[in-house]
Amino acid sequence: MSKSQRLIAAERTTFSPYSSLSPESISRIALKCRKDEVADAHILIKQLKAELATVPDWDGDTQDDIWRAIEQYRAILAKVRE
Numbered sequence: 918m919s920k921s922q923r924l925i926a927a928e929r930t931t932f933s934p935y936s937s938l939s940p941e942s943i944s945r946i947a948l949k950c951r952k953d954e955v956a957d958a959h960i961l962i963k964q965l966k967a968e969l970a971t972v973p974d975w976d977g978d979t980q981d982d983i984w985r986a987i988e989q990y991r992a993i994l995a996k997v998r999e
Contacts, residue, residue, distance in 0.1 A: 919954075919957045919961070920953065920954050920957065921946075921950065921954040921957045921958050921961070921990075921993075922957075922961075924946045924949055924950070924954070925938070925946060925989070925993075928942040928945065928946060937985070937989070938989060938992075943989075943992050943993055943996055944996055946993050946996075947993050947994075947996030947997045950993065950997045955994065955997055958990045958993060958994055959994075961986075961990055962987055962990050962991070965983050965986055965987050965990075966987065968983060969983045969984070969987075
């Protein structure tokens with residue numbers, strides 16, 4: 918597990934893994950991100966997009982889960998750049 922994934926997991930200790938991160942959690946994660954975590958997030962987004970391309974059209978739940986993860990990483994990256 919990468920550091921960025923560990924940062925997210927740490928924020929989810931009191932939440933369901935399927936719940937969205939709060940804006941406060943996203944900000945806390947972004948504050949802890951450095952160059953390695955930012956690069957890792959970009960790589961994970963590319964991997965998730967590649968995985969999305971392999972999911973059958975009928976599997977909307979899986980597609981939604983993947984998009985949710987992509988948007989989570991995008992939100993973190995947006996806060997890192999602010």
